[in-house]
Amino acid sequence: MSLLPPAIFLMGPTASGKTGLAVELYKQLPVELISVDSALVFKGMDIGTAKPDKATLAKAPHHLIDLIPPTEVYSAAHFRNDALKLMADITARGKVPLLVGGTMLYFKALQGGLSALPEANPEVRAKLDTEALQIGWPAMHAKLAKIDPETAARLEPGDAQRVQRALEVYEISGKTMTELHHASSGEDLPCRLLKVALVPSDRAILHTRIAIRFDDMLKQGFLEEVKALLKQYPSLTAEVPSMRCVGYRQALEHLAGDYDETELRDRGIFATRQLAKRQLTWLRGMDDTVEVDCLNPNMVELVFNEINQFIKN
Numbered sequence: 001m002s003l004l005p006p007a008i009f010l011m012g013p014t015a016s017g018k019t020g021l022a023v024e025l026y027k028q029l030p031v032e033l034i035s036v037d038s039a040l041v042f043k044g045m046d047i048g049t050a051k052p053d054k055a056t057l058a059k060a061p062h063h064l065i066d067l068i069p070p071t072e073v074y075s076a077a078h079f080r081n082d083a084l085k086l087m088a089d090i091t092a093r094g095k096v097p098l099l100v101g102g103t104m105l106y107f108k109a110l111q112g113g114l115s116a117l118p119e120a121n122p123e124v125r126a127k128l129d130t131e132a133l134q135i136g137w138p139a140m141h142a143k144l145a146k147i148d149p150e151t152a153a154r155l156e157p158g159d160a161q162r163v164q165r166a167l168e169v170y171e172i173s174g175k176t177m178t179e180l181h182h183a184s185s186g187e188d189l190p191c192r193l194l195k196v197a198l199v200p201s202d203r204a205i206l207h208t209r210i211a212i213r214f215d216d217m218l219k220q221g222f223l224e225e226v227k228a229l230l231k232q233y234p235s236l237t238a239e240v241p242s243m244r245c246v247g248y249r250q251a252l253e254h255l256a257g258d259y260d261e262t263e264l265r266d267r268g269i270f271a272t273r274q275l276a277k278r279q280l281t282w283l284r285g286m287d288d289t290v291e292v293d294c295l296n297p298n299m300v301e302l303v304f305n306e307i308n309q310f311i312k313n
Helices: 017-026 054-059 076-092 104-112 124-134 137-147 149-152 159-175 176-180 201-221 220-234 248-255 259-286 299-312
Strands: 006-011 031-036 096-101 194-199 290-291
Touching: 006 031, 006 104, 006 259, 006 299, 017 031, 017 054, 017 096, 054 176, 054 201, 076 104, 096 104, 096 290, 096 299, 104 259, 124 137, 124 159, 137 159, 137 220, 149 159, 149 259, 159 176, 194 299, 201 220, 201 259, 248 259, 259 290, 259 299, 290 299
Parallel strands: 006 096, 006 194, 031 096, 194 290
Antiparallel strands: none
């Protein structure tokens, strides 16, 4: 293992300070940054995704940001292919790839490979849609929780597409999505890996950070950003993957007149808290992580020391 090149995962829930920390590490260590975020790949989605601004990216460039328009799709398979190529290029330049973000499925796909999930089946989907019309998607989520509690814990009860897909996988294969993910077909990463997880010692403080950040997004013009996207891309709807990102779905519903801006704020903050909860659930299930309290005032120093020692070894 000591002969393999090093690579670093810097993971954590939303609002844990990953970007600021990554910028500081970039200044002090021989690393290049790779974004691990399913929302940051979309052009024009800047405020609502808390995308690093141009000044930050000039100081600390991130790979895999602003790749595609929000009308297109970027999958875990796309990410894995792109990240593996970048990691090889960065290593060849004598630097260390530092992968930073909160899309835990991407981290999992990169390290363990992609599982062989069955293809979509229209008949099974139609059956599930009919059942959902009768009992509702929250009840379908409860059904999934009995079959596959690990996958259900990562999904919101109202996330119809992903709940349907998880139930569909079970109906077709007789195996849960969790079982199939664990039986992945990928090869091990050709590197020795340090996984750093930023985990808050006080969830309430993280929730306060989330609320402050969402308020800041609204002040910075988040709704104007969504209006501009709708004008530029008329085909965008709540069903398009980019618009399922936290905050954007709620913004679309608000702009459609479903509720006022006060409720938009409440729903957006709640959805972001739920995202953070799912991210922390993923992190708890990961092996061999070095946990660092993201609320510790010495966080940068603690993570720097871990990474510096790892690189030198």
